[in-house]
Amino acid sequence: MAFSLEKFGMNRKMLLINGIMLFAAFITILNQTLLTPALPSIMRDMNIDAATAQWLTTGFMLVNGIMIPITAYLIDRFTTRQLFFVSMALFAAGTALAAVSTTFPMILASRLLQAAGAGVMMPMGQTIMLLTLPRQYRGFGMGLIGLVIGVAPAVGPVISGLVVEAYGWHILFAAMVPLTLLTIVIAYFFLENMGESTNITLDMPSVVLSTLGFGGLLYSFSALGSSGFTALVAVTLLIGVVSLVLFIRRQLHMEEPLLKVDILKNRRFALSVILTMLVQAALNIGPVLNPIYLQTIRGFGASVSGFIMLPASIAMLIMSPVSGRLFDKFGPRRLAIPGLFLAAVFTIPMVLMDENTSLYYLAFVYTIRTIGLSLVNMPLNTWGLNSLSNKVMAHGTAIGNTFRQVAGSLGCAILITVMSIVVANSTDPATVASQIHGINVAYMGAAVMMTTAFVLTILFVKED
Secondary structure (H helix, E strand, C coil): CHHHHHHCCCCHHHHHHHHHHHHHHHHHHHHHHHCHHHHHHHHHHHCCCHHHHCHHHHHHHHHHHHHHHHHHHHHHHCCHHHHHHHHHHHHHHHHHHHHCCCCHHHHHHHHHHHHHHHHHHHHHHHHHHHHHCCHHHHHHHHHHHHHHHHHHHHHHHHHHHHHHHHHCCHHHHHCHHHHHHHHHHHHHHHCCCCCCCCCCCCCHHHHHHHHHHHHHHHHHHHHHHHHCCCHHHHHHHHHHHHHHHHHHHHHHCCCCCCCCHHHHHCHHHHHHHHHHHHHHHHHHHHHHHHHHHHHHHCCCCHHHHHHHHHHHHHHHHHHHHHHHHHHHHHCCHHHHHHHHHHHHHCCHHHHHCCCCCCHHHHHHHHHHHHHHHHCCHHHHHHHHHCCCCHHHHHHHHHHHHHHHHHHHHHHHHHHHHHHHHHHHCCCCCCCHHHHHHHHHHHHHHHHHHHHHHHHHHHHHCCCC
């Protein structure tokens, strides 16, 4: 066992620390999508409409997105143990409250508490992984992070669909409470502090601008995808853009900024952020479009939709650590080029699918597409982060996670809006053919994103 750990640049202490962080991140990320299949049941039980219920997912995403930029300050200011226990305590409290919720305000408050804790875990986990592993093994470590990022949201709807049908939605949260508490207990005995905390001051104007900026963008993009371009979307988008510009200007002129955005002057890091944003936008659209196609148009249940996407989740489970090790050996270019080519080519069948497309064929195509993307996402992310010093690593992971989350929301919003416009402008929007054509065009947009990333990778991504 010792040989195996050393082979991957880990000793037993590092394995325990990173294992705790990965499991905690898995639990928190799982909750992002766990609730989606349960929304109809919650709507019936609490007598609310879809517009109200969607705040259980939108609110989680907003608070999560607001917390991520602040994590760089939190990681610098507090010890690993302090930040871990506070974050997981918030998440555990939110989960327990959700398990006994009987009203909508109660369950919404529980989701916001969950998100406040969850928003810290992934950037902190990435930072600790990068600080504990030697540079030549960082690809493997980030591959494990990629496994959590990819698999947790994918298996969430599958687990949720089966559990809700058999036991009801309360059990989704009740079952997570002992897992969360077990993680906290294990961390109490084995989690050690990593890095050094500093006595820096929290700049409240930066927090306000960050909250308005990233919160406004995430809300407007989410609302744009679900309800179209309304006056509220326009106002929140304007507030988000203006606040973000002011936030960036303030960070560039501060001695101790909340988020060191000047690291984006590092050309390699900036390029990696742009490329992973394109990949994240293309990646996120699949779990949105496929259920629409399978459930709304083809008439299958949520469990069928989940099982169609399950092989892709298994493929990502296998490929994420493999791609990390390949990155450590060969660098980013020899992974990203074939990965993006595979992803772009195997999106074409989604552009051409119709109401008679075989479910087995769809599962196969989606799985190969996912394998291609798994060769790209975390390797390019690691390549960019490797160009930063350890002193600013927390800021690099916070910036990367924030911009990927914004890109995922923006990409979905744009492609769903394109789909809606195509359907609305068709000869007969109510027909199955028109609705499928809208999905085809949306997937074409995803293919364009991946092709753009493919060209940029060929031109600018070099080996270490």
